[in-house]
Amino acid sequence: MNQIPLFIAVLCFFVMIIGEILAYRSVPIKYKYEFEAISFGFILGVSTLILIPKAYFKMYAIYVIFGCIFVYLIEKYLSFCPMSKKYCLDCNNLELKNIKYIYPISFFIHTFIDGVVIAVSYISKIGLPLYLAILMHKFPAGFVLISPLKGVYRNPLSIGIIISLGTIFGTIFGLVVLNSIDPKILLAFSGGVFLGAFLMLVPHIYEHKKEKTLTYLLFGYSLAGLISIFS
Template identity: 70%
Template structure:
């Protein structure tokens, strides 16, 4: 039944591509930050209510910390977000343009690839729906965020966008091929660390844009994750 995670990965690819198409044609995602805040709250809920409780064993905290460190290192040394720097494609800044052309999509590909690995972990651990939803919920705004800078530096940015989005499918396939031999509790602890690290790194960004209501949207996402644990 490996078809299920592959289907989710392909669906994630399609949803992210839809976000890219909307961004390319300048269709505004009016509630982008609200949706992201809800998805981050959902991710935090999945980590604290599902992943970490199911991963408990002696020494499990080490793998949680490793997951959080992984996110930090990616964000610190590999990630580059021109949107947060209020970039301008008309300023003739060659260094900035090169970063947008190459570093930005590479860092985004790493992100989508890890999403695919999480989908594989979800299937292997029989957690299923909560982790699938945690990945799917942020794919539309992720596609929008990816394409917004790329369309200013590429004549045909869809090819690059599709490759980046395909990282989720590639990650899921590789995860299904390689992760089944690793201890399930280690996978869950590491995944929980990834989710916690993602939440801690990105929530300040949401707070900057939706300061007055960000906590409420995050809380809503957390409650939604909590409701799934009741089933």
């Protein structure tokens, strides 16, 4: 049944490619911050209502903290998330060298981690909530990925395709390597990763979209709450 997570990973790949093509053709995404706010509200809900509660065991808090620290370290030194302020066009905070070299590497790490989370969702039998949490941000992530790359690469789509494959590689890696680890440890760590991503990146979203950001976050959180009832 490994076909299920692999199918989700391939679907994520194509959804992200669609966002990249639109960015390459300079088609604007008018509500990208609203969409990100909803997706991060959903991620917070998945973390606090599904992952962390289902991961409960004596030492679970340590792995949740490890997940948060992991996100903090990567965000601090690479800014792996597509919504990072370090690589945000709207923040005018771009350095040519970083965009050409560090940015693609950090973004590949981001997509690879997405793939690992897809594998974790399958191994731990969580399924739908985690699949949706990854899928929801792939479209705007693809758009944000290509936007700065257009200024430094003649053919940014080829770079984007390689980076998007990180989700598939991460899923395969997770299915092969993580299968022998206690699912509750994986859930606790993934919950920490999602929680850390929320805490690190939502303030940046708020800088660009102060109006109704809380409303969008609550909407995403409520969606996760509804799904948690049936998970």
